[in-house]
Amino acid sequence: MEGSTLKNQQSELQQFRLRLFVASIMALLLAGVLVARFVYLQILRHDHYHTQAEANRISILPIVPNRGLIIDRNGVVLAYNYPAYTLEVTPSKVDKLDETLDELEKIVTITPRDRKRFNKLLEESRNFDSLPVRTRLNEDEAARFAVNRYRFPGVEIKARLFRMYPEDSSASHAIGYIGRINEADLKKLDTEDKAANYRGTDHLGKIGIEQSYENELHGTTGFEEVETDAGGRAVRSLRRQEPVPGNNLVLSIDIKLQKVAEKAFGDRRGALVAIEPSTGEVLAFVSQPGYDPNLFVDGIDQTSWDMLNNSLDKPLNNRALRGQYPPGSTYKPFMALAGLHTNTRSPSYSISDPGYFMLPPSSHHYRDWKAGGHGVVDLQRSLVISCDTYYYGLANDMGAETISKFMDQFSFGKKTGIDVDGELSGINPSPEWKRKRYKQKWYGGDTISIGIGQGYNLATPLQLAHGTAMLANNGVAMRPRLVKAIQEGSTGKIKSLSGEEIRRGNFSMEHLDLVKQAMVAVTKPGGTAAVAGAGATYNFAGKTGTAQVVGIKQNEKYVEANVDERLRDHALFVAFAPAELPRIALAVLVENGGHGGSAAAPIARQVFDYLLLGKIPNTPAPALKEETEDD
Amino acid sequence: MIKQLYDRITEHIDGPLLTFLLIVMGLGLVVLYSASGGGNPDKVFSQARSMLIALIAMWLIANMHPQQMMRLALPIYVFGLVLLICVALFGDVSHGARRWLHVGVTRIQPSELMKLAIPLMLAWFFQRYESNLHWKEFLFGALMLAIPAGLIIKQPDLGTTLLICASGFYVLFLAGLSWKLIIAGALSIAALIPTVWPLLHDYQRRRVLTLLDPATDPLGAGYHIIQSTIALGSGGIIGKGWMNGSQGHLDFLPEPTTDFIFAVFAEEFGFIGNMILLLLYILIIGRCLMITANASTLFARLLAGAITFTFFTYAFVNMGMVSGILPVVGVPLPLLSYGGTSLLTMLVGFGILMSIETHKQLVQS
Numbered sequence: 001m002e003g004s005t006l007k008n009q010q011s012e013l014q015q016f017r018l019r020l021f022v023a024s025i026m027a028l029l030l031a032g033v034l035v036a037r038f039v040y041l042q043i044l045r046h047d048h049y050h051t052q053a054e055a056n057r058i059s060i061l062p063i064v065p066n067r068g069l070i071i072d073r074n075g076v077v078l079a080y081n082y083p084a085y086t087l088e089v090t091p092s093k094v095d096k097l098d099e100t101l102d103e104l105e106k107i108v109t110i111t112p113r114d115r116k117r118f119n120k121l122l123e124e125s126r127n128f129d130s131l132p133v134r135t136r137l138n139e140d141e142a143a144r145f146a147v148n149r150y151r152f153p154g155v156e157i158k159a160r161l162f163r164m165y166p167e168d169s170s171a172s173h174a175i176g177y178i179g180r181i182n183e184a185d186l187k188k189l190d191t192e193d194k195a196a197n198y199r200g201t202d203h204l205g206k207i208g209i210e211q212s213y214e215n216e217l218h219g220t221t222g223f224e225e226v227e228t229d230a231g232g233r234a235v236r237s238l239r240r241q242e243p244v245p246g247n248n249l250v251l252s253i254d255i256k257l258q259k260v261a262e263k264a265f266g267d268r269r270g271a272l273v274a275i276e277p278s279t280g281e282v283l284a285f286v287s288q289p290g291y292d293p294n295l296f297v298d299g300i301d302q303t304s305w306d307m308l309n310n311s312l313d314k315p316l317n318n319r320a321l322r323g324q325y326p327p328g329s330t331y332k333p334f335m336a337l338a339g340l341h342t343n344t345r346s347p348s349y350s351i352s353d354p355g356y357f358m359l360p361p362s363s364h365h366y367r368d369w370k371a372g373g374h375g376v377v378d379l380q381r382s383l384v385i386s387c388d389t390y391y392y393g394l395a396n397d398m399g400a401e402t403i404s405k406f407m408d409q410f411s412f413g414k415k416t417g418i419d420v421d422g423e424l425s426g427i428n429p430s431p432e433w434k435r436k437r438y439k440q441k442w443y444g445g446d447t448i449s450i451g452i453g454q455g456y457n458l459a460t461p462l463q464l465a466h467g468t469a470m471l472a473n474n475g476v477a478m479r480p481r482l483v484k485a486i487q488e489g490s491t492g493k494i495k496s497l498s499g500e501e502i503r504r505g506n507f508s509m510e511h512l513d514l515v516k517q518a519m520v521a522v523t524k525p526g527g528t529a530a531v532a533g534a535g536a537t538y539n540f541a542g543k544t545g546t547a548q549v550v551g552i553k554q555n556e557k558y559v560e561a562n563v564d565e566r567l568r569d570h571a572l573f574v575a576f577a578p579a580e581l582p583r584i585a586l587a588v589l590v591e592n593g594g595h596g597g598s599a600a601a602p603i604a605r606q607v608f609d610y611l612l613l614g615k616i617p618n619t620p621a622p623a624l625k626e627e628t629e630d631d
Numbered sequence: 632m633i634k635q636l637y638d639r640i641t642e643h644i645d646g647p648l649l650t651f652l653l654i655v656m657g658l659g660l661v662v663l664y665s666a667s668g669g670g671n672p673d674k675v676f677s678q679a680r681s682m683l684i685a686l687i688a689m690w691l692i693a694n695m696h697p698q699q700m701m702r703l704a705l706p707i708y709v710f711g712l713v714l715l716i717c718v719a720l721f722g723d724v725s726h727g728a729r730r731w732l733h734v735g736v737t738r739i740q741p742s743e744l745m746k747l748a749i750p751l752m753l754a755w756f757f758q759r760y761e762s763n764l765h766w767k768e769f770l771f772g773a774l775m776l777a778i779p780a781g782l783i784i785k786q787p788d789l790g791t792t793l794l795i796c797a798s799g800f801y802v803l804f805l806a807g808l809s810w811k812l813i814i815a816g817a818l819s820i821a822a823l824i825p826t827v828w829p830l831l832h833d834y835q836r837r838r839v840l841t842l843l844d845p846a847t848d849p850l851g852a853g854y855h856i857i858q859s860t861i862a863l864g865s866g867g868i869i870g871k872g873w874m875n876g877s878q879g880h881l882d883f884l885p886e887p888t889t890d891f892i893f894a895v896f897a898e899e900f901g902f903i904g905n906m907i908l909l910l911l912y913i914l915i916i917g918r919c920l921m922i923t924a925n926a927s928t929l930f931a932r933l934l935a936g937a938i939t940f941t942f943f944t945y946a947f948v949n950m951g952m953v954s955g956i957l958p959v960v961g962v963p964l965p966l967l968s969y970g971g972t973s974l975l976t977m978l979v980g981f982g983i984l985m986s987i988e989t990h991k992q993l994v995q996s
Binding site for chain 1: 761762801804805807858860861862863864865866867868877878881882883897901902905906909913916920923924929932936940943947950951954955956
C-alpha cells in the first residue's frame with residue numbers, strides 16, 4: 001500500500017516532469033520565433049525601417065525668400081512686401097466649413113467680401129491647401145484668435161509677407177500683379193522643374209513685369225530640416241539653409257512722368273508709350289483705365305472681378321501692349337521715308353490734290369479727308385497737312401511688297417521684343433500675308449489704303465512708339481525695356497540691361513532729316529498739331545492720326561456727332577522732343593477720341609512739358625478745338 | 632546579531648531568482664527614464680516605489696508556508712469571483728471598458744487578483760483530488776476557469792482573459808490533462824472561431840484584422856503596429872543608444888512607458904539588447920522551472936509551473952505584439968512596463984515560488 005502510493009507518486013512525478021519538459025520546449029520554440037522576428041526586423045530589414053524612422057522624424061520646411069522690390073528709375077518703390085497675419089483654413093481638416101466660418105466671424109471680422117473671396121479660392125483650389133479667410137489681421141484680432149484657437153481645428157494664424165503696390169492703379173499694366181498659385185501654375189512650375197523652389201511659396205507673378213521677371217523676383221527658397229514629433233510639431237532644428245532673396249528691379253519708368261501721362265487722359269480710354277530713343281528705356285507705359293493690382297494679391301473677390309471684367313471700358317485690357325489699331329496717318333512719316341528711300345518720290349515732287357485719288361480703270365474715289373483737296377502738295381506739305389491723296393498715289397507707285405519690306409525694320413507686324421510677355425505683333429500686310437491669312441488675292445485697292453495706315457494695317461501703341469523712337473534715334477532701333485536694371489537681392493550689385501541695339505535702319509540720314517523737318521512743321525502754325533504745339537519753348541516733331549473704327553461708304557460723310565461714342569474714330573499722335581536731340585519719343589492713342597491733333601497731341605504736350613520743363617499740369621489735357629479739320 | 636537578522640530576512644529568498652529579477656527591474660527603470668521622455672524622473676521614482684512595495688509583498692509571501700496558501704485558495708477565489716460580479720454590476724467605466732471597482736478612496740481591478748487566484752484554486756483542487764483525477768475533475772477545473780474568464784471577457788478585457796485562460800490551462804496541462812482532450816479542445820476552439828467572431832467587440836475584431844495586414848489601416852488601428860515595428864527595425868543590431876530613440880521620443884509610439892515600452896527598449900538597444908533581455912527572461916524562467924521540477928507537492932508543482940509559464944506568456948505576448956506577430960492586446964512587459972499592479976502580481980507570484988523552494992525541506996523532513 002505504502003509502496004504503491006510511493007510508486008504512484010513516482011510515476012506521477014515523472015509524468016509531471018515530462019509535461020514540464022514538453023511545455024518548456026514549446027516555450028523555447030516560441031522564444032525562437034521571437035528571435036527570428038527580431039533578426040528579420042532589426043538585421044534584415046533594418047535599412048528599410050531606418051529610412052521610415054528618419055522620414056517620420058525629419059521634415060524639411062521651406063523658408064520662402066523675400067520677393068524682390070520693384071522701384072522706378074528714380075528709386076520710388078512701386079511694389080514691396082510687408083509682414084502681416086492671415087487667418088487660414090485647411091478645408092480638408094474642417095468638418096463643417098460654414099459653421100466654422102460663422103464661429104470665426106464672432107472673433108475676427110470677416111466681411112461678406114472676405115467670404116466671397118474665400119469661396120472663390122475654394123472652387124479653384126484643392127481641399128488640402130490652406131486658404132486665407134482673412135488677411136492682414138491686426139494684433140488684437142490675432143490675439144483673440146490665439147486664445148480661442150483650440151475651438152478651431154484646421155484653422156491657423158500664419159505670419160506672411162504681403163505684396164503691396166503703393167501707387168495703386170498707376171502703371172498697373174506695366175507692373176502687373178502677383179496672385180495665388182493655382183493648379184495651372186503648379187503644372188507649369190512642374191514642367192519647368194521649378195516646383196521645388198516654390199515649396200512654401202503661394203504667390204507668383206501673374207501678369208506684367210511681376211510675371212515676366214518672376215525668375216528674378218522670386219529668389220531661391222531656403223530650407224530648414226527639423227525634427228518633428230508625431231503631431232507634426234517641430235522639436236528642434238537640424239540644419240538650415242538660408243534663402244536667397246529675390247532680385248530688385250529698377251524700372252525704366254519714371255513714375256512721376258507716368259502719373260502726368262495718366263492724368264492727362266482724364267477719364268478717356270487709351271494708351272501712351274514713351275521711350276527714351278537712345279536707350280530704348282520705356283519712360284511711361286500707360287493703358288487707361290488701369291486697375292488696382294492690390295485687389296488680385298490675395299485672390300480677387302467676385303464683385304470686384306465682375307466689375308473689372310464686365311466694364312465696357314475694359315480696364316484689364318493692356319492697350320499699350322496688346323491693343324491693335326490702324327495707325328492711320330501716323331503711318332505717313334514712315335511712308336514718306338520709304339518713298340524717298342526707294343526713289344519713288346523726290347522731296348520736291350508735288351501733286352495737285354483734287355480731294356480724291358482714282359485708280360483707273362476703276363471709277364472708285366479714294367477720298368482725302370478734306371473735301372476739295374489740298375491743292376499743290378509736295379513731300380513736306382503732305383506731312384504737315386496730312387494729305388491722303390499724296391499717300392494713295394505713293395503707295396500705289398511703291399507697291400505693297402516694297403512697303404511691307406520697308407516697314408519691317410520698324411517692327412511693324414512683328415514683336416518689338418519688349419521685356420514683358422503677351423506682346424501682340426500687329427499686322428504689316430503684304431500679298432503673301434493676305435494669301436496665308438485669308439487665302440485671297442491681293443488687290444490694287446488694298447495697297448492704296450495701306451498708304452494712309454488704314455486697310456489691313458494694325459499696330460500697337462508700343463510699335464508706334466518704338467518706330468517713332470527709331471526715327472528720333474537716327475535710325476538706330478533699341479530694344480524697348482520696362483526694366484532698366486536688376487539689383488541682386490543678396491549683394492546689392494546692379495546689372496544694367498538697357499541700351500541693346502537691335503538693328504540699324506536701311507535709309508539715309510538725309511532722307512530721315514527731311515521727314516523730321518516735316519514732322520516739326522506739323523507742330524507749328526499751319527500743321528495739324530499746331531494747336532497742341534502752340535507756345536512750346538522747345539521744338540518737337542509729331543504726326544497726328546485718326547483711325548477709322550467703322551468704314552464709311554462711298555458718298556457718305558462721316559459726321560462725328562452722328563456716330564455712337566464707341567464707334568467714333570481713334571485719335572493718334574506720335575512725337576519726339578526736343579526735335580534736335582530727342583530725349584523722349586512717344587505714341588498716344590485715345591480710343592474713340594476723334595482727331596489726333598485735338599485729342600491725342602495735347603496729352604503728348606503735357607508729357608513733354610513735364611519731362612523737359614518740369615511743368616506739372618493740374619488738369620487733364622484738353623480736347624482742343626481744332627482750326628483745321630485734321631486728317 | 633546582524634548576521635542573524637540577515638539570515639532571517641534571506642531565509643526564504645531564492646538568491647539566483649532575486650538577482651535576475653533585480654537586474655531586469657533595474658533595466659526597467661533605465662528604460663522607463665528614456666520612455667517617459669527623459670528629463671522627468673517622476674515616473675522612475677514612482678515605479679521604484681512600486682518595486683519596493685512589490686518586493687516587500689514578495690518577501691511576505693515567500694515567508695508564508697505553501698500549506699497556508701492552500702488554505703487560502705478557495706476563499707481568495709470566491710472573493711475574486713464576487714468582486715468580478717460586482718464589477719459587472721456596478722464597476723467604473725474607463726476607456727470604454729468596465730474593469731474597475733471603487734473601494735473607498737481607491738479603485739481596484741479584480742481581474743488582476745484572478746491572475747493568481749485561478750492557478751492557486753486549480754492547483755489546490757487538483758491536489759485535493761490528487762489520487763483520483765478523472766475527466767470529471769478536469770471538466771470541473773475547466774468550469775472554475777471558464778466562469779471568471781467569461782466575466783472578464785465581458786468587461787471587455789481580451790488580454791487579461793487570455794492570460795487567465797493560459798494560467799488555468801497550464802495547471803490543467805501539467806496536472807495531466809489527456810492529449811486527446813487537448814487536441815479535441817484545440818480543434819473545437821478552431822471550430823468555434825466563426826461562432827465567436829460576431830460576438831467580439833468591434834475594436835477587438837479590428838485588432839485581429841489589422842494584425843493580419845497593418846497596412847490596410849495605417850492611420851487607424853494599424854498605426855501602432857506600424858510605428859512599433861519601425862521602432863524595432865530602425866534600432867538595428869546595436870540600437871540608437873539610450874535616450875536616442877526617435878520613435879519613442881517624438882511620440883510616434885503609443886503608450887511608450889507601458890504596453891509599448893519594449894519598442895522603446897528595442898529601438899535604443901537594438902538586436903543585442905533584445906537578446907540580452909530575452910536571456911534574462913530565460914534565466915528567470917529556467918530558475919523557476921528548476922524550482923517547479925523539484926517542488927515537493929502536486930499543489931506546489933502545479934502552482935509554480937502555472938506561474939512560471941504565465942510569466943513566460945506575458946513576456947512572449949507583449950514582445951510578439953510589439954514586434955507585430957500578435958494582435959495588440961493590453962499585456963504589459965513583465966518587470967519593465969510602468970505600473971504597480973502588474974508588478975505586484977508578478978512579484979507575489981515569484982514570492983510563491985520562493986516559498987515553495989525554501990519550504991520544501993521542511994515538508995520533506
